[in-house]
Structures are given as structure tokens and as C-alpha cells.
Amino acid sequence: MSLDYVKFSSGFEKFMxxxxxxxxxxxxxxxxxxxxQMGSFKEVLEEHPMCAGCAMTLFIRLAMIAFPNPEDTITVGTAGCGRLAISQAAIPFVYGNYGDQNGVASGLSRGLRLRFGDKPKDVVVMAGDGGTADIGFQQVLHSWFRKERFTTIMLDNEVYGNTGGQESGMTNRGAVLKMAPLGKKFEKMDMLQMAKVAGCAYVATVVPNNPRRVESVIKKAVLIAREVGSTYIQAYTSCNIEYAIPTDKVMEDAKNVENDRYQFSEYITDEAKQFLTERYGYKEFLPKPAAPAPGLPKA
Amino acid sequence: MYLVADISVEICAAKSCKLCTQYCPEANTILYSDEMGKDKGFKYGSAYVAVDRCKGCAQCVWVCDNMAKNNAIKMIMIDQLPVAALTDNITYGEKSTTATLVSPVVG
Structure with a gap:
């Protein structure tokens, strides 16, 4: 949990x-x-066994770049596709049992605060829609009610992609999948509203076809979680296998879904706005300068 | 044999938008080199593909054609590439990378 953990022991460089x-x-x-600066520096993420063209991989890649202090970050995940890539990064990764990732992260975050005091150590949960909204739902919601200070990121591919295509709570109504041949009969869960009701300080939706927005949203969420409270990001990361999207059309699909049901939204509490402005110099939440007085009507 | 992405330096270095480096799902696969374009007299540097990491999804082709409107990337059979960049031959610098291009096919 410091810069030293990535460095070589002296004399070992040539063997690495x-x-x-x-x-x-x-x-x-x-x-x-x-x-x-992507393409000009070595990223912390390495080669991984995720499918070719997976939008989730792109999102994870962007997230790893967006972490404000990767050397002081721990990621927590659970069963699902995402952990195949998240675990292949030079950032410590804790693998929770299915569904308890937010419970694990609660303990981890509290323990780090006891051990390191005011020095910020970030805990980021990245789990799929099944891990967050179905099987881990209870622990996710309770961690938010307790205002645990870490970030929860849902990698929402709207299906159980790893086990053959069962519907999840986040699957869109009517979607026909291999293991849901009659189509889903219920609405997609509104996790955003639930996050707000449960008291998250920052809630946002993103789609990875806008890398700069993904970066800015994750940075804000991690910084706010250092002191203010829970933060939640819901990212659409399509499963091109289960939804049969040709790999070269993945970004086109992301764009269509963004226009359909994944418009960018950002909810931030006043306390979080004040924290970002005062502590990290964010200017976007400062009051806008008053509009100049309208000129006299022309005669 | 299998397909990998191939970026035309002549087209890329004229615009150098770097969009493909931001949309590739694989880390450190599409990289950027100042030397690759500027040394050949182009205005900017160029992106290039570390073909040993490319999984052939062609997302970069869609991004280059439709978002950048540049049409600089084509999918090509790896044995049809006379030379390409491989991870072992890539050196990172302060703001750019350099790659020694070699034949991607062993033997």
C-alpha cells in the first residue's frame, strides 16, 4: 500500500x-x-482472458487509469466476468464470495482507516449486475445505508454472461436470452433511485463510449468516498456474446443504448460538492457568475 | 492465421486524433509514437498496434471509420504483415513510445 510495493528489490531488475x-x-x-495520454505510458492492467471486443474490459481499463492514486487503491470484486480482468492488474484485488463484496469492502475500508489514519486509501468495488443488484443486493444496500466510505461500480451487462445467459434484475423488460427464451417479464431494476434513497453521496451512470466522462466520473466518486460517504456508478458494459453484438459494432450498440436508456446522469449531494471544491479544487460546482444585466431595450 | 488491426501511418499521422488508443479494450495494445510519423516527415506522430496483444475485435476500425472519419485502420491477416510492433520491442519514453518493427510471424 505504498509506492514501494511495486518497486524491485535491488539486484532483481534484470530477472523481472x-x-x-x-x-x-x-x-x-x-x-x-x-x-x-493513453498509448504513451504502461498501464496497470495486463493481458487477460476476457472476450475480444468486450466493452466491460474497456470500462475496466479506463477505470484503472481514472483511479486518483492507484498505488493506494484496493479493488474488491466477486464472481462474474469482470474479475477476470480486474485481477490482472497491478492493483491489489480482493475476491469476495458471491454477493458479499460490499460487506468485505466495508470491513476493508474501516480497517484501512484504523491502520493508516488520515492517509487516504481507496477501496473500489467492481462487480457485475448480478453481484450487485441480485445476489449481493442486501449487502450493497446495507453498506449504503451505513454510509460506508467506498465506491461501488456496477458493470451492467444486463445478463448473467458468465453462466450462459440467464436474466438478471438489470435485464431490460422483454429481452430474450438463451436461458430466458420467453423474454423477461419484469422491468429493469432502478438501482439509481435506490442508491439515492439509501443515501449515496454521488450517483452516476456512464457508458464507455465517452472515455473522458468515465474518467471524470470515477475520479469524483473515489474522491468523494474518501470522506463524505458511499458513491455508486452504474456503467453499461454490453455482453457482445450473449446479446450477439458483432465485436466491431460494440461501440455503436453502446451509443444506441446510451440514447435509449443509459443517458448520462449525475447526482451529487451539496456536502460532496463542497468537499470536492474545497479539498480538491473542483471548479464546476462553484456558483456561476451572475449573468450581465440585460441591456436597455432598443428604441 | 488470424486477423489483427493494422494502422496506416500515412493516414494516421496526418490527423493523429489518438481516439483508437482510448477505445481499444486491451491495455497497451494500440500505442502512440511520435517518431513513427514525424521522422518520416509527417506533421504528427502515429498510433500503431502491438500485434501480439491484438485480439482482432475491430472496434478500433469502427472508431476510426465512424467517429474519427479517418479510415486509417484495416484488419489484416497477421502473416500478410511484413513487419509489425511486438511488446518485446517497444520502449516507453516520457510522452511517447518507440517500437522496432519486426516480422510478427516466427519461423
Missing amino acids: PKEYRDMVEHGPFGKKVSVS
Whole structure:
């Protein structure tokens, strides 16, 4: 949990794989990197077994770049596709049993605060729609009611993609899937509203076809979770296998879904706005300068 | 054999939007090099593909054609590429990378 944990023991550099050496020397640790610099520095995420063209992988890649301090971050996940990539990064990853990722993260976040005091250590939960809205629903909601200070990110592919295509609570009404041949009979769960009711300080929806927005949203959520309270991000990360989306059309699908049911939305409490402005110098929440007085009507 | 993405330096270095580097689902697969374009007299650097990491999804092709309107990326059989970048031959610098291009097919 410091910059030292990624460095080599002296004399061992030459035995390390190239990827590891690149990451220590040209990775994002200890400096600020952004989406616009992608392709010019070594990322913390390495090769992984996720399917070709998976939008979830793109989102995870962007998220890893967006973490404000990757060297002081721990990710928590659960069963599902996402952990196949999240665990292949140079960021410590804790694998919860199915559904208890927010319980694990609660303990972890409290323990880190006891151990490190005021030095910020970020805990970020990244789990699928099944892990968050179905099987882990109880623990997710309770962690929000308790105002546990960590970020929950839902990787919403609207299906149980890892087990053959069963419907989840987040599947859209009417969607026909391999293991739901008659189509889903119920509405997609409104997790955003539930997050607001449960008291999250920051709630946002994103689609990965806007990398800069993904970066800004994740940065804000992680920073707010350091002191103010729970934060929740819901990201549409399509499953191109279960929804039969050709891999080169994944971004087109993301765009269509964004227009259909995943418009960008951001909810932030006044306390969180004040925290970001005062502590991290955010300018977007400052009161807008008063509009100039309208000129005299022309004669 | 299988398909990998191939970026035309001539087209890419004229615009150099870097969009493909932000949309590839694989990390450190589409990289950016200043030298690749500027050394050949183009205005900007160019993106290039580390073909050993490319899974051939062609998302970059859609992004380059439809978002950037640049049409610089094509999918090509890996044995049809005379030279390409491989992770082992890529060096990271301060703001850019350099790659020594070699034949991607062993043997």
C-alpha cells in the first residue's frame, strides 16, 4: 500500500519480465495520468482472458487509469466476468464470495482507516449486475445505508454472461436470452433511485463510449468516498456474446443504448460538492457568475 | 492465421486524433509514437498496434471509420504483415513510445 510495493528489490531488475519493468519505470504510479495520454505510458492492467471486443474490459481499463492514486487503491470484486480482468492488474484485488463484496469492502475500508489514519486509501468495488443488484443486493444496500466510505461500480451487462445467459434484475423488460427464451417479464431494476434513497453521496451512470466522462466520473466518486460517504456508478458494459453484438459494432450498440436508456446522469449531494471544491479544487460546482444585466431595450 | 488491426501511418499521422488508443479494450495494445510519423516527415506522430496483444475485435476500425472519419485502420491477416510492433520491442519514453518493427510471424 505504498509506492514501494511495486518497486524491485535491488539486484532483481534484470530477472523481472519486461512488462513488469515497464510498469515500474513508466507506469502511472506516483504521477498523474489521464485518458488523453493513453498509448504513451504502461498501464496497470495486463493481458487477460476476457472476450475480444468486450466493452466491460474497456470500462475496466479506463477505470484503472481514472483511479486518483492507484498505488493506494484496493479493488474488491466477486464472481462474474469482470474479475477476470480486474485481477490482472497491478492493483491489489480482493475476491469476495458471491454477493458479499460490499460487506468485505466495508470491513476493508474501516480497517484501512484504523491502520493508516488520515492517509487516504481507496477501496473500489467492481462487480457485475448480478453481484450487485441480485445476489449481493442486501449487502450493497446495507453498506449504503451505513454510509460506508467506498465506491461501488456496477458493470451492467444486463445478463448473467458468465453462466450462459440467464436474466438478471438489470435485464431490460422483454429481452430474450438463451436461458430466458420467453423474454423477461419484469422491468429493469432502478438501482439509481435506490442508491439515492439509501443515501449515496454521488450517483452516476456512464457508458464507455465517452472515455473522458468515465474518467471524470470515477475520479469524483473515489474522491468523494474518501470522506463524505458511499458513491455508486452504474456503467453499461454490453455482453457482445450473449446479446450477439458483432465485436466491431460494440461501440455503436453502446451509443444506441446510451440514447435509449443509459443517458448520462449525475447526482451529487451539496456536502460532496463542497468537499470536492474545497479539498480538491473542483471548479464546476462553484456558483456561476451572475449573468450581465440585460441591456436597455432598443428604441 | 488470424486477423489483427493494422494502422496506416500515412493516414494516421496526418490527423493523429489518438481516439483508437482510448477505445481499444486491451491495455497497451494500440500505442502512440511520435517518431513513427514525424521522422518520416509527417506533421504528427502515429498510433500503431502491438500485434501480439491484438485480439482482432475491430472496434478500433469502427472508431476510426465512424467517429474519427479517418479510415486509417484495416484488419489484416497477421502473416500478410511484413513487419509489425511486438511488446518485446517497444520502449516507453516520457510522452511517447518507440517500437522496432519486426516480422510478427516466427519461423
